[in-house]
Amino acid sequence: MRLENNLSRTFDILVEPGLLESKHSDAFSVLDDRHVLVITTPTVDRLYGERMRDLLATRSVDFDYLVLELSEARKTLDYVQQVCASAIYYGIGRKDTLVAFGGGVCSDIVGFAASMIRRGISHIRIPTTLVGQMDAGIGIKGGVNFRSKKNVLGCFHPPAAVLVDPVFLATLAIPSILQGLSEIIKVALVADRYLFEAVGTHGETLVFSRFQQPDDASLEILNQSIKLTLAELQQNPFEDQTLERLLDFGHTFSPDLEEESGFVLSHGDAVAIDMALTCTLATELGIMSVEDSGEVISLLQRLGLPIWSRLLSVNLCHSAICHAMVHRGGAVNLVVPTTIGKARFIRSPEQLDENVFRRCIDKLSKPNEDLTLSGIAKSESLRKIVM
Numbered sequence: 001m002r003l004e005n006n007l008s009r010t011f012d013i014l015v016e017p018g019l020l021e022s023k024h025s026d027a028f029s030v031l032d033d034r035h036v037l038v039i040t041t042p043t044v045d046r047l048y049g050e051r052m053r054d055l056l057a058t059r060s061v062d063f064d065y066l067v068l069e070l071s072e073a074r075k076t077l078d079y080v081q082q083v084c085a086s087a088i089y090y091g092i093g094r095k096d097t098l099v100a101f102g103g104g105v106c107s108d109i110v111g112f113a114a115s116m117i118r119r120g121i122s123h124i125r126i127p128t129t130l131v132g133q134m135d136a137g138i139g140i141k142g143g144v145n146f147r148s149k150k151n152v153l154g155c156f157h158p159p160a161a162v163l164v165d166p167v168f169l170a171t172l173a174i175p176s177i178l179q180g181l182s183e184i185i186k187v188a189l190v191a192d193r194y195l196f197e198a199v200g201t202h203g204e205t206l207v208f209s210r211f212q213q214p215d216d217a218s219l220e221i222l223n224q225s226i227k228l229t230l231a232e233l234q235q236n237p238f239e240d241q242t243l244e245r246l247l248d249f250g251h252t253f254s255p256d257l258e259e260e261s262g263f264v265l266s267h268g269d270a271v272a273i274d275m276a277l278t279c280t281l282a283t284e285l286g287i288m289s290v291e292d293s294g295e296v297i298s299l300l301q302r303l304g305l306p307i308w309s310r311l312l313s314v315n316l317c318h319s320a321i322c323h324a325m326v327h328r329g330g331a332v333n334l335v336v337p338t339t340i341g342k343a344r345f346i347r348s349p350e351q352l353d354e355n356v357f358r359r360c361i362d363k364l365s366k367p368n369e370d371l372t373l374s375g376i377a378k379s380e381s382l383r384k385i386v387m
């Protein structure tokens with residue numbers, strides 16, 4: 001006997017500047033004829049709440065609206081329960097929908113709540129941060145932190161639609177833009193040299209204009225990052241096809257760094273340090289050229305992303321490899337760039353001995369000796385030494 005079931009569900013991601021302007025409100029037709037509960041956070045509500053409520057009212061959407069003080073520290077089951085309790089209170093039924101209107105924390109919590117309410121109702125994501133728009137908001141995962149482990153409880157629950165408006169990014173703080181840029185550099189390094197070069201050309205403008213300038217390039221960079229991320233997710237949406245995931249680049253040493261810092265070190269900063277370390281490792285092992293690795297490190301520094309932390313030690317690298325092996329079914333599957341835009345996997349830990357890590361950490365702690373390419377403005381380096 002067997003019960004066939006098919007969990008896969010297709011959804012569209014619309015990228016459209018100016019979504020909250022009424023002329024674009026067709027994007028919101030997914031909400032018609034449903035009872036909708038919008039969940040947002042105080043900052044997003046202050047900046048965009050009125051426009052969102054006006055737009056929903058103009059479309060005659062039957063909606064309720066919940067503002068929750070969400071943050072990384074509050075990404076817990078308690079807040080998922082609060083969303084569930086509100087959905088029940090407002091009478092959200094099987095055919096109704098939640099809307100996550102905010103950053104990655106909001107979409108992770110709302111996605112998780114939607115997966116549990118009546119064993120799964122629909123939700124729509126309107127991500128308002130760069131991380132949300134090119135990473136957290138476009139995948140199918142929701143989740144929370146639990147017992148000091150990040151994202152350890154969660155679900156695969158595809159949204160019904162994702163509406164991406166880059167205009168929301170205009171009000172973000174620069175550190176929040178940098179968090180997203182770190183993830184964009186991650187995907188560029190393993191999949192697209194052209195994207196890496198575009199970030200190299202426009203990086204400072206993108207950061208200081210909060211992704212509003214240059215007009216065409218910012219939209220193209222956002223679109224391309226989303227496209228590449230989706231192409232990777234598409235091959236393994238439920239993470240059960242392979243334990244070799246290109247998007248794990250920058251995510252082997254970073255979890256341990258974040259944890260070791262007591263989560264003072266932000267995720268994007270930890271990913272940047274991990275990428276710098278892995279590129280240095282790749283040159284030490286003869287996998288990536290010194291020039292390519294230097295170019296990566298120069299770009300990270302120029303944009304104000306860190307490449308080293310006092311917490312980076314041989315022991316930490318060793319534990320991170322052990323933790324990654326548990327997560328990746330016994331293989332290291334360390335993603336290392338072979339050149340900018342291409343990567344391969346190191347599967348066994350034998351190549352990764354203590355001395356190699358020691359040499360890499362030494363190099364990164366004094367980066368201006370031979371790692372920085374002379375062509376790229378050393379003097380403008382905004383290098384941060386974290387912790």
Ligand SMILES: NC(=O)c1ccc[n+]([C@@H]2O[C@H](COP(=O)([O-])OP(=O)(O)OC[C@H]3O[C@@H](n4cnc5c(N)ncnc54)[C@H](O)[C@@H]3O)[C@@H](O)[C@H]2O)c1
Binds near residue numbers: 103137139168176179
């Ligand atoms: N599910 C996934 O696949 C996935 C992938 C990557 C990251 N994540 C999760 O995403 C979270 C990080 O997301 P994040 O970086 O968006 O952080 P966040 O959701 O905490 O938002 C950061 C800050 O930006 C503010 N904000 C949001 N939109 C704004 C706007 N338009 N203007 C001004 N301020 C605004 C928020 O109020 C918040 O203070 C982490 O918890 C991470 O685990 C999930």
Ligand SMILES: [Zn+2]
Binds near residue numbers: 183251267271
């Ligand atoms: Zn990440």
